[in-house]
Amino acid sequence: MSSDTISLAQPAGAADADNRLSVLADRLTDRMNPILVKEVRQALKSRQFVVTFMLLLVIAWLVSAGAAIFSPNAMEFGSAGNQLFLIYFGILAFAVIVIVPFGAHRSMLSERDQNTFELLSISALTPRQIVNGKLLSAMVQSFVYYSAITPFIAFASLLQGFDLPLSLFLLAIAFGWSICVSMFALMLSTLAQKRQIQAANSMGMFFLLMFQLYMTAGMMFQFSYAGVPFDDPAFWWSAGCVVVAAGSYTLLAQQVAVSRLTFESGNRSSGIRLILAAQFWLFCAAVVANSLWAGLSVSSRDGTELLMFVAFHWAIAGAYAATEVDWLSRRLRRQLPRNPLLRILFVPWMPGGARGLLWMLLHVGAILAAAFLFDWDTDWFPTFVLATCCYMVFLTGLGAAMTRWLRLVTPSFRPAHGRALIVIFTVAISVTPLIVRALSSNPISEKFHMIDLVSPFMTLPRLIDGRMAIAVNDPLRNHILIALCAAAVLAVLANARAIFNGISEVVSQKSDESLDAGLQDIQPASSPS
Amino acid sequence: MSESEQPGVKSVCENGDAPATPPRGEATLELRHLHRFFGRLKAVDDVSFKAYAGQVMGFIGPNGAGKTTSMRILATLDLPTAGDAFICGDSVVDYPDRVRKYLGFMPDSFGRYGDMNVVEFLDFYARAYGLRGDRRRDAIEHVLVFTELRKLAEKPIKTLSKGMSQRLGLGRCLIHDPQVMVLDEPAAGLDPRARVELRELIRLLATEMNKTVLISSHILTELSEICDSAAIIEAGRILAHGTIEEIQQQQRRAVGRQSSRSLLLRLARGRDDATTTDRLEKWLLEQPFVGHVQMAAGKAAFELEGDDKAQTELLQRLLSAGFAIAEFHSKSHSLEDAFMNITQGITQ
Structure with missing residues (x-):
């Protein structure tokens, strides 16, 4: 018999010992999460x-x-x-x-x-x-x-x-x-x-x-x-890193779940962006702390491995954020701070695909700054980071622009479709040089062909020091970098107008005035025209 | 935009902890130029109407007319493409959290936790609406009494009949004492007795508890018995709204018979032979302000342009002309008639 039934069915004075226990349980659970109370009842x-x-x-x-x-x-x-x-x-x-x-x-x-x-x-x-x-x-x-x-x-x-x-x-x-x-x-x-x-x-x-x-x-x-090895400090250091990483991914999963359940006009994105950014900065802090603790500097080799992890993180984060619908609900616009400076700071964190791309670009900028400002033990590492970042920006930017265009063509094109599009596009350009090589007269040639440039998996290993590496002073290396930079810039330019609109939507206070002046379209993208 | 719609302004229904009765005359429910498009389909197309405290408003329309979509927007389950809806002055788009406190929504089919009993179900929703301690216990007790589910309090929900389940659904909507109730087809699938009982409960919500009730149903005869007003929607557009009388007037105005009334008369038995019936038809057609005469075996239906005085005079003249009148009354326009006349059977 549930506590509530008893507490409702009988006056407290008439309750026996069991009932008093139930009433006590009822009172103890009063401040608890209602879902917890329900779920435990159901689960038991x-x-x-x-x-x-x-x-x-x-x-x-x-x-x-x-x-x-x-x-x-x-x-x-x-x-x-x-x-x-x-x-x-x-x-x-x-x-x-x-x-x-x-x-x-x-x-x-x-x-x-x-x-x-x-x-x-x-x-x-x-x-x-x-x-x-x-x-x-x-x-x-x-x-x-x-x-x-x-x-x-x-x-x-x-x-x-x-x-x-x-x-x-x-x-x-x-x-x-x-x-x-x-x-x-x-x-x-x-x-x-x-x-x-x-x-x-x-x-x-x-x-x-x-x-x-x-x-x-x-x-x-x-x-x-x-x-x-409980007495080994390195074990505790590693365990701490694992706990922080697992905790951060648990928080991320929680935030994704919360976003999925949030009302459409609510903020489904900022929390996820904050956690993804925090993970990145925590990772950087852990690398720095580890090198300080060990008294060692991070070598280019270590940096390459770390960069691969970071690139993977930002490729996923960028694909998620840059494909969102470019739309800030009235509710969110009303919640923006009045201070113009704060509004500018809010821009990359607010929902919207263009703002998501900007958010990613800012972090990619931070990675590039770290690559060029720190003194690395090799010459090839900064340019390798540059090439990796160019691929990330190109793929995400192109995916964002195509998603925006396809959304105009058909309003039923959703952010998830855009993310799938980026994945398919990445796979397609990665296998294209392999297919071309397979059809050529010398498929196992070690020579770098310009068609290989479209695939990050065929180009990036050539920029690392190694047997098949393209030397730092080789003009081909510069040509590759110029081509990749041009592609990245073009991808950003394809989104430039949307980014500008995304910034002004947050920064401009005119939109606030128009909110109060009368009714506005809430989801202009899905109009039947 | 009214003050109550501005952020931070106290809403119409807000009064400390408990929802209060808004001043008479202020709309507690308002749809303002509401649009909802699904691709090219205009599910809701510029819908506007208001409802007030103590009012039961029928939301009538054929399947696919946009009733449920509008109601889901009101319940903060969907977002309009354009326009807005307000509950107690708060926008459902901008302040869904506030709106949920004032609103009780009963969807046409709603889920129940089959493994819970009635009181556990209500207890969960009372907690979910933030009711604590004695307030929660009182709310559950009140709902059990109001919905007459007291005797079934410990019965598992999966064993409840359809009628009892609907009562439980209504109880769930009421648990946080909302000012506005939105009920989507609450009587669907109920037997006649359960329908009558549910109708009584809904009527009490407005009359005794001064709540605003927006109710959709296909059973128009039932709606006409409990509704003060109605909004008729077809293909996403509101065709008529207002009190039942206003809708009928709108309809008459639309067909150019603003002041006409439909009358029925029956000749007394034994004096309703074919000759007399023919004579009556001819006589009626000769009378001023009488039209649309239809005859059938001693009975006549016709339209009279004029008021009660004209109707009395016509009766006097009928009697003077020697007709043995057994019945003479105006035909009441039902909500069903209005609905059938106003809608065109358009489906999207």
Whole structure:
């Protein structure tokens, strides 16, 4: 019987001990996230939870009994503690990093399946509350599984060979990882709206979870057998970096989920841009801190690897931001600060494809500045960074311009289509030189052809020091750089007008006056003309 | 733009914690030049109307006319292409968070958490609308009493009948005591008794609780019994709106019979033979301000240009002419008649 039923059905004075407990629970949950309360209620009643919980207990009990019956000597005299812990840990890991995230994923999908999502979205709950409530519910379920396995781990701890620090470390990692994976699962569930896509999404999610279970379990067992160097500062430094990275990606997944649930006239973009930028700057800070801590400067070789990671980050971030609809809702325009300077600072962070491209260009500018202002140990590195940045700008800029043009042709062309277009375009230009070479008389020639220029994967390796590298003083290198710079500039020029409009939409205060003067078109792009 | 529409200005329904009754005369619900296009399809095309506190407004139109789209915009579930809608003076585009506090929306098909019982369901939505402690418990109790779901409080939702589910849906809309209720086809699929009971509840919302109710339905006879006013929409455009009487007048004006009334008369049995019926038709056609005469076995239907006095005089003349009149009354124009006359059956 629910607490509410009791509290409503009977006066407090007449309530028995159970009822008083229910009333107390009702009051305790009063300030809690409503989704958490609902989800926990539903989860604890659900067959999935009960079956998983019972299975966890039964399997753990069978393992304990089996160990006691079949290996009594190992239990008494051997080092069975660690082995037994690892078995319990495996059972727990399956529950908290597969079942719990999958439950969170299904929970969000079922809101759409059951037509309850719309009712949630018109309540006073914010999208963030909805997402956090689902995540907290997943955490509560993980807690329950942890508490169920605790007596068995306590039993293992009494045996020889049990390593307490290692066990605590693994349990903490599993819990943290469970939160990350649950958040990621929630984010994926917000991406699917149509029933067919939801089904595919669920299947994909299940296989992803099984894959990550395999990877995670492998890593955990590696830790347990090889040991963890708790006394090595480098280990803690690395662990700190991993925790920060995982935390930042969990936050990013949360922000994406929140954006997906945000009303169309709300701000779906700034939060994601802030987190993506923060990740970049945190990464840079970590590299600098690491070099300072180790007392070493970052070599060009290290810089190349780091740049590849950064380029990948900004290629995805740029494709996401630059393909948004160039439209700032009245609601967001009303929320802009009155101070003109603040408005200028707001420009790259506000929603809109052109502003998104500008946001990316500013960060690419920062990468270029780092490449040319710092003193590197080789001559080729700055030009290599320049070429990489040119490719990023060219692909993103061209994708943004094409997306804008296609949106004019058909209003049903969505940002997701634009992102897919950039990916397809990148793949197409990457394989084109390979096809041309395959059709030529000398397909395995090591000579650089100008057709190779269209593919970043064929050009960039030539700009790094190596056997097939184009020397720094080779005129061909300059020609390549000039061509790439020209392509990047052209891509920016193709978006120049949109960028200008995007800036003036935020900076100009005339739009504020027109907002109050009367009604304006809210979504001019989708007019039937 | 009125003051109440400016940011930061206290809204019509705002009064501390509890939604209050706005002053009579201020619209609590307004659609202003609302447009919603889906590609080339004009789902809602320049729709404007207002509704006031204590009023039940019918939103009538054939399937695909734009009712649900308009209602979804009002409920902040969709965004207009142009124009705006206001609930208690707050724009649904600019201030959806505020609007949601004043609005209770019941979609035509809404989801229920089947594994919850009635009170858990209401408790969840009370929490979702930010109700805490005794306010939450009181709100649930009030809704259970109002919707007469008290006895079913602990029953799982999946076991409720359609009628009870609709009551629960109405209860969910009411849980935060909104000033404006938007109900999309609430009586669809209900049996006659459940329909009558739901109709009574909706009527009470306006009369007892002074709420503004915008309701769409295909069952026009029912709407005419509970609605003070109506807006008729077809192919995304509003064809008529106002009180039922105003709509009928608009319609008469449109066909050029502004002051005409439809009258019905029946001759007494035994004195309604064919000869008398023919004589009556001829006599009626000779009378001034009488037209559109239609005869059928001792009965006549016709239009009279004039007021009550003209109608009385005509009756006196009929009796003087020796006709044995058993019935003589004006034909009431139903909402259904108005709807059929105004709409053209256009589908998009």
